[in-house]
Amino acid sequence: MKHRLDLDFLSLLAAATREGGISWRHVGGDGYRSTSEVYNLSWLYWYRVDGITIGRMGLIVAIQDQSLAFPWGTEGMEVAKQLLNEIDGKWISYHFGLVKGCKEMLPNDLPSTPVVRMQQPCIMVLSLLRQATQAGEILWRQDRDNPNSFYSHFNHKKMEITFRQPADYDENPIGNLVVELLLEGANIPFACGTDGYFLIEEILSFSIPDYQRAIRDREAALAREIESLRRMIRQSPAEEK
Incomplete structure (x- = not known):
């Protein structure tokens, strides 16, 4: 997989906060905004259809005109929690308490075995689709009625890719959170921040120039923020001591 600029950005944002280059204030229920008004951090919640809150789904970091979502269980969420710890340590203390409580319920003689990363069948399917799309054997098109949906045909069978966007309290989209691959007889979702x-x-970028440009623009914006944070850290008083 390609280098993750979003993880670099989060790590540097946490470092700049730790060094005192960025200060935050509490906003809303459990959100935070930098005093420079450039960055926002908030929790993303799951809700039932009747509006009852199910629980926290992940963290969202907003940078001016774009948002980065990091669901539970992803590498990005672990880095986002480091940023949250620098902003408000009580949240990490809370989560560490949960982990400690879970460990206390496990038997002391539980064997410690390494986690074996398996190549899941769904990732294998995506890898094959990527190869075929890059070779020009599969061509993807954007749905005219839904700009977040893309479709293609292979062996006379339709395939669809659809991005799902959550909304804030004002019903404004806050970025893609889940992408679904619809095959004949299968619906495979992938949360943002995962390999899938x-x-x-990458698959869409091979077929759709506008999508490729959008990815490049997003990465360029992140690269600018990363360089800005690096300059801030180098110039921070804590760094000079």
Whole structure:
């Protein structure tokens, strides 16, 4: 997989906060905004159809005109929690308490075995789709009625890719959170920040120039923010001591 600029950005944002280059203030229920008004951090919640809150789904970091979502279980969420710890340590203390409580319920003689990363069948499917799209054997098109949906045909069978966007309280979209691959007889979702999500982005970039440009623009914006944070850290008082 390609280098993750979003993880670099989060790590540097946490470092700049730790060094005192960026200060935050509490906004809303459990959100935070930098005093420079450039960055926002907030929780994303799951809701039932009747409006009852199910729980926190992940963290969202907003940078001016774009948002980065990091669901639970992804590498990005672990880095986002480091940023949250620099802003408000009570949240990490809370989560560490949960982890400690879970460990206390496990038997002391539980064997410690390494986690074996398996090549899941769905990732294998995406890898094959990526190869075929890059070779020009599969061509993807954007749905005219839904700009977040893309479709293609292979062996007389239709395939669809659809991005799902959550909305804030004012019903404004806050970025793609989940992408779904619809095959004949299968619906495979991938949360943002996962290998499957980034593979689908690569697949679309091979067929759709506008999508490729959008990815490049997003990465260029992140690269500018990363360089700005690096300059801030180098110039921070804590760094000079």
